[in-house]
Amino acid sequence: MRFFFAFGTAAMFCTVALAAEPVLADQKAADGCAAALRGDSRVIYDDVLPSYKPGADLRAVVTERTKGLVAAGKIDRASARTNAMAAGHCLQKE
Numbered sequence: 001m002r003f004f005f006a007f008g009t010a011a012m013f014c015t016v017a018l019a020a021e022p023v024l025a026d027q028k029a030a031d032g033c034a035a036a037l038r039g040d041s042r043v044i045y046d047d048v049l050p051s052y053k054p055g056a057d058l059r060a061v062v063t064e065r066t067k068g069l070v071a072a073g074k075i076d077r078a079s080a081r082t083n084a085m086a087a088g089h090c091l092q093k094e
Contacts, residue, residue, distance in 0.1 A: 026093050033090035040075040044087035052091060062088045 034045050048065045052058065066084040069075045075083065 029093040030090055033093055034087075037086060037090060039083070040069075040079060041083035041086040043075055044069060044084055045090055048087060048091060052094070054094070058088060058091055062091065 034042065037045055044062065044066055047069060048062055051065065052061050062084050066075070066080050066087075070077045070080050
């Protein structure tokens, strides 16, 4: 009985530890793409990256975060859509 409890506890710990790490399909590709981003598109990418969870609606997350950046005056409203699309393109590589 003690063996099963220890094994179950270890398995649960591993599951929790793995769940704490973001699961990114291709972080190197996303980072490489982001390295080419400039200005507001890079600001959007950097803002969205920590809050994006795999399986979430990427378009909705990028749109929401971009609107927040525009409202805060951190990026230009006139080019927000174009820059959000560029950032989203890199985020899709994750």
